[in-house]
Amino acid sequence: MTAAKPWKTLDDMELAGKVVLTRVDINVPMAEGRVTDMTRIERILPTVRDILAAGGKPVLLAHFGRPKGEVRADMSLGLIREAFETALGSPVKFAANCIGADAKHGVSDLASGEVLLLENTRFHAEETKNDAMFAASLAALGDVYCNDAFSAAHRAHASTEAIARLLPACAGRLMQAELTALEAALGAPERPVVAVVGGAKVSTKLELLGNLVGKADHLIIGGGMANTFLAAQGVPVGKSLCEHDLAETAREIIAKAEAAGCEIILPRDITVAREFKAHADHQVLDADACPEDAMILDVGPKTNVYISDVITSAKTLIMNGPLGVFEMEPFQTGTFAMLDVIATQTDANALVSVAGGGDTVAAINSAGKSSNFSYISTAGGAFLEWMEGKTLPGVAALS
Structure with a gap:
């Protein structure tokens, strides 16, 4: 700062x-x-x-x-x-x-x-x-x-x-340390800026997505949220976690991103299973080929390669949420592959990486990458509200 x-x-x-x-x-x-x-x-x-x-x-x-x-x-x-x-x-x-x-x-x-x-x-x-x-x-x-x-x-x-x-x-x-890291990530960041937003529901992160499309050059959307965006574009998602009632909202966010010059990155291929359990029988398919009786639990290798390329060319990354069900093998593959790239780039001083949120920190710890980020916030709600572009009373009072 x-x-x-x-x-x-x-x-x-x-x-x-x-x-x-x-x-x-x-x-x-x-x-x-x-x-x-x-x-x-x-x-x-x-x-x-x-x-x-x-x-x-x-x-x-x-x-x-x-x-x-x-x-x-x-x-x-x-x-x-x-x-x-x-x-x-x-x-x-x-x-x-x-x-x-x-x-x-x-x-x-x-x-x-x-x-x-x-x-x-x-x-x-x-x-x-x-x-x-x-x-x-x-x-x-x-x-x-x-x-x-x-x-x-x-x-x-x-x-x-x-x-x-x-x-x-x-x-x-x-x-x-927190304010300095967040300022580096969203206040006056080095570009290109990549934002990663994952998690179960779009509804809990509408303000976040709305703010980030105006701040980031690339917005990677993962987890159950990605299914809502795929469905909004007419892509079948089978029995996947999805907020179909937010299709119009998802399309509005896509339009806002286009107008702002922010690339929204959704899965290009998917890992699907019929059962929600570790080591379930699974297959990798194109993103538009999810069977009616299956659910999307992770991204696929083509998506991993594209995300890796985007992060490798970035200068700043901010992460809030995983790409898939990282708690269960083998559906942690996409999230862990992304974390590998983030860690490599950060360790090489080529990337400023800031992460926060409960699931995010848990995923980073599971992958053994907690020492490979520029900054990991444990602040929860305050971190999310900062990412949403809100004024935090406790910070404003120090000014």
């Missing part, structure tokens, strides 16, 4: 001796009282450590679950304190409330080099209402506000939006 970025980073702030209220996402999965995936905790460590190194005092604001304004023992951030301490390698203090006397005492007792975790912000109904008074109570605890929770930036909540207007504000390292 250029120096003209509209938001500040930790490097732009004077942190020595300052209490830095830091919004993080540590909404981690748990089972039997233990954290089962440390990814979100590990991703905030650079921010916490950089604040400490600059002489600041990190005081962490976070939500956990959806308590809807009620205090619930099973959603206390105290449950993850031990896991956080282990990851950080030093003690983490805990306050039993994020405002009021408990929070104030926690902050005033915090010595240089120490970290304080405040209790779940969503124990207060005012948090999700973006309540100004609640935000002011939070802001009163600190000197500087740092937002490191891009995954919560699409919500206008008190700890992500209102508070940023009350204190000197900046982005944390994870937020900075």
Whole structure:
């Protein structure tokens, strides 16, 4: 990102001796009282450590679950304190409330080099209402506000939006990395730009497709979504997952892409089966030859070759969704072949590749390619809304 970025980073702030209220996402999965995936905790460590190194005092604001304004023992951030301490390698203090006397005492007792975790912000109904008074109570605890929770930036909540207007504000390292990667992919990308959009339903990604046809040079559509586009053009799709009622919408998107000079890439050949199960009997056919009693579960080799050529000539790629049913052999072939090309081009510094979304991350992990992308977003809804071209309140508030 250029120096003209509209938001500040930790490097732009004077942190020595300052209490830095830091919004993080540590909404981690748990089972039997233990954290089962440390990814979100590990991703905030650079921010916490950089604040400490600059002489600041990190005081962490976070939500956990959806308590809807009620205090619930099973959603206390105290449950993850031990896991956080282990990851950080030093003690983490805990306050039993994020405002009021408990929070104030926690902050005033915090010595240089120490970290304080405040209790779940969503124990207060005012948090999700973006309540100004609640935000002011939070802001009163600190000197500087740092937002490191891009995954919560699409919500206008008190700890992500209102508070940023009350204190000197900046982005944390994870937020900075996410915004920089997304700006490189969609804001001012190197061309040609390839977008890959897969998944089950067109209906959940209409805004995304509408935005991308105006931003990308090539739009690869895979998964069940591709079937809807094939059917809209009169191609038989048999018993495949397909939203036939969205045929007109699909044709509108195709027309919009044509007008914008964006090539929509649909399967040229298909892998079909009569049963939806791993290792089902299957065959590769031309895209217009799906039998009435079969379903399309993956693209075919001709499609793989064309997609490979397109990606090899691209400079930027953004991915949200697989090409086929990657969870079942052999229907992961198309997705994995595409990921191989993306990985090779990225490793050769020939491609900036950014990916996000639950199925996407799962497919990348299954293929063993998680270290071969320029950036993988774990932000879910915020990543999708950014790709849709929406303004994220938590990011806008930092400007």
